Amino acid sequence: xxxxxxxxxxxxxxxxxxxxxxxxxxxxxxxxxxxxxxxxxxxxxxxxxxxxxxxxxxxxxxxxxxxxxxxxxxxxxxxxxxxxxxxxxxxxxxxxxxxxxxxxxxxxxxxxxxxxxxxxxxxxxxxxxxxxxxxxxxxxxxxxxxxxxxxxxxxxxxxxxxxxxxxxxxxxxxxxxxxxxxxxxxxxxxxxxxxxxxxxxxxxxxxxxxxxxxxxxxxxxxx
Numbered sequence: 001x002x003x004x005x006x007x008x009x010x011x012x013x014x015x016x017x018x019x020x021x022x023x024x025x026x027x028x029x030x031x032x033x034x035x036x037x038x039x040x041x042x043x044x045x046x047x048x049x050x051x052x053x054x055x056x057x058x059x060x061x062x063x064x065x066x067x068x069x070x071x072x073x074x075x076x077x078x079x080x081x082x083x084x085x086x087x088x089x090x091x092x093x094x095x096x097x098x099x100x101x102x103x104x105x106x107x108x109x110x111x112x113x114x115x116x117x118x119x120x121x122x123x124x125x126x127x128x129x130x131x132x133x134x135x136x137x138x139x140x141x142x143x144x145x146x147x148x149x150x151x152x153x154x155x156x157x158x159x160x161x162x163x164x165x166x167x168x169x170x171x172x173x174x175x176x177x178x179x180x181x182x183x184x185x186x187x188x189x190x191x192x193x194x195x196x197x198x199x200x201x202x203x204x205x206x207x208x209x210x211x212x213x214x215x216x217x218x219x220x221x222x223x
Contacts, residue, residue: 008075009038009222012047012136014163015054015146017091018183024057027146030178030194031061034144035074037214039065041222044074047136049081050106051091052099054146054160054180059106071111078106078113079135081128081158129158137167141221146180149191151205168199174217177207 019027038044046062048055059076066074080087091099107113116135121127136143147160155162164175175197181189195209196217 006042006222008045009042009142010045010047010140011035011038011142011144012140013055013058013144013146014133014136014160015058015144015178016148016160016180016182017051017053017055019053019057019146020181020183020185023180023189026192027054027057027178027180028061031058031144031146032064034176034178034194034214035061035065037218038142039069039074041218043072045077046075047077047079047140049132050078050103050110052102056102056106057146058144059110063106063109075111076106076109078110079132080113080115081132082123083115084113126157130162133158133163133166136163137170140167142217143167143173143175144178145175145197146178148181148185149177149179149205164197164205168197168205174198176214 035044035046044062046058048059048062050056050059059078062074062076066076082090088100088103091103116128116132118128118131121131143164145160145164147164151161153161155165167173167175177195177197179189179191179193179195181187193209194214195207196213198206198208200206
C-alpha cells in the first residue's frame, strides 16, 4: 500500500525591516525552535518576501533547517509584492547595495520566487504590500509576526499590524508572535516570550504565553 505524504503546512512571516541589534540572537533561537517543532509535525512551505529584517531572519532559519532535513521536508518560497527589479529598488537606499547584497543569496536558495498577481489593482503606494498581506493571509496556516506588538500606533496598510489583523479576521486563525523591537527603540523589551495571538469576541488581541501553546496549536491543526 502506498504511503500518503502529508500536505505541507504553510507558514508565512511578517515583521519589522529594521530590528534592534540586541534582539537578533533571541529571535534566531526562537525562530529555529518554532520551525523545528513545526517541521516535526508536517512538511513546511515557508513564505517570506525576503525584505530586510524579519523576513530575511526567518528565511535564514528556514534554510538552516532545510539543510538538515532536505527540501522535500522544508521549502522556502518568496512571494514578492511587485516585479523583482522594482522590489529591489524600493527596498534600497539611494546609492547603496546593502539590500541587494543580502537579498540575492537568499533568493538564489529559495525553491520559488514569484510576483503576487496585481489583478488590475494599483501598482504604487501601499497597494502592493496590502495585496501581499492578503496573499499571505489567504495561504498560510500559521503567520509568524516578528513585531513589537504595538497596537496603539496607526494601522498602516500593508504593515505588520495590518497583516496580523487581516490574518486573524478569518475564524479560527492564530498568529505566532515573537516580540521584536524596532532598531531605533530606546526602551527595554516589554515582552520577550513567544505567544500565540488570537482575537477575542470584541476583536481585541488575546495573548497566550503559556508553555506548550505552540505544541497545543500544532496538535489541533495537524491532528
